[in-house]
Amino acid sequence: MTYLFLSILCSVTVGVLFKLARRYQINLTQAITWNYFFAILLSLICFKPDFNQIDLNSFPKAYWALGFLLPCIFVFLGLSVRNAGLARTDIAQRLSLFISLSAAYYLFNEHFDRYKEVGVVFGFAAIIFTMYRKSDRISSKKSWLYLLLVFLGFGVVDVLFKMVSQNTAVPYTTSLFIIYCIAFLISLIYLIYLVISKKTKLQLVNFFCGCILGIFNFGNILFYLNAHREMSENPSTVFAAMNMGVIIAGSLIGIFVFRERLSKWNYIGLLLALVSIILITLSKVYAV
Numbered sequence: 001m002t003y004l005f006l007s008i009l010c011s012v013t014v015g016v017l018f019k020l021a022r023r024y025q026i027n028l029t030q031a032i033t034w035n036y037f038f039a040i041l042l043s044l045i046c047f048k049p050d051f052n053q054i055d056l057n058s059f060p061k062a063y064w065a066l067g068f069l070l071p072c073i074f075v076f077l078g079l080s081v082r083n084a085g086l087a088r089t090d091i092a093q094r095l096s097l098f099i100s101l102s103a104a105y106y107l108f109n110e111h112f113d114r115y116k117e118v119g120v121v122f123g124f125a126a127i128i129f130t131m132y133r134k135s136d137r138i139s140s141k142k143s144w145l146y147l148l149l150v151f152l153g154f155g156v157v158d159v160l161f162k163m164v165s166q167n168t169a170v171p172y173t174t175s176l177f178i179i180y181c182i183a184f185l186i187s188l189i190y191l192i193y194l195v196i197s198k199k200t201k202l203q204l205v206n207f208f209c210g211c212i213l214g215i216f217n218f219g220n221i222l223f224y225l226n227a228h229r230e231m232s233e234n235p236s237t238v239f240a241a242m243n244m245g246v247i248i249a250g251s252l253i254g255i256f257v258f259r260e261r262l263s264k265w266n267y268i269g270l271l272l273a274l275v276s277i278i279l280i281t282l283s284k285v286y287a288v
Helices: 002-023 028-047 061-084 086-094 097-106 114-130 141-165 172-197 204-230 235-256 264-285
Strands: none
Touching: 002 028, 002 204, 002 235, 028 061, 028 172, 028 204, 061 141, 061 172, 086 141, 097 114, 097 141, 097 235, 114 235, 114 264, 141 172, 141 204, 172 204, 204 235, 235 264
16 A cells, blocks of 8 residues: 555645646646656666567557557646636546446456445545535536546546556566657657747746656656556555545645635545545455
């Protein structure tokens, strides 16, 4: 569970950085691009990947899919927040857990015991209660499209990382390096397009912000992959605990750091999330 805790910590920090980026008018497209550049550097320094095992003609499809989806997810998030609102976007992102747990049961043939089944039910209820906000109805069809893209995108990324962690032919550290390279290439191409066609100005502050973002994004994915390898027989434990942990930690930071107000339903959701994590953790120890 240590890897899960570290992954949750890094994930929440990334969220905090994005929140601060909006406040200080940081260009997210540039920061995200340089984030992958620094993630590549960290991979080279920490992992020293074996380039002899890198063959462009034999890359698993999951590599290409992740390399494309990772930068696209940030674009989906931005469009969704702009058109559907932040609260609804948060709900769509956390409800992607449905896709992850469905994959754990149907694709990875995981057995769900009584603790895990009850924990998952509590977890789904926690997501709904925690992300509940009073808001106006959505009239734009595009809003629903962006919400759907966020929901599907985060769920598919979770499943693809699980598939990458099961690939024994290539060390997972080398796999991570390859994925970062693909993501950076795609992000860079998009940034160059913005600079040429939209006359977007490159700013040094975005480069430094990308450096900080890259460090925590690197740690998030690294520890997340390690958690899947450590608990390879229980992918749902990783999927659920990660989502619940981010909800609890993110909510606490929102309350005490950013002074956000939560309703009684949100507090009930936090309690349900804590119960869910305890039950799913117990399922590792006691099979019922």
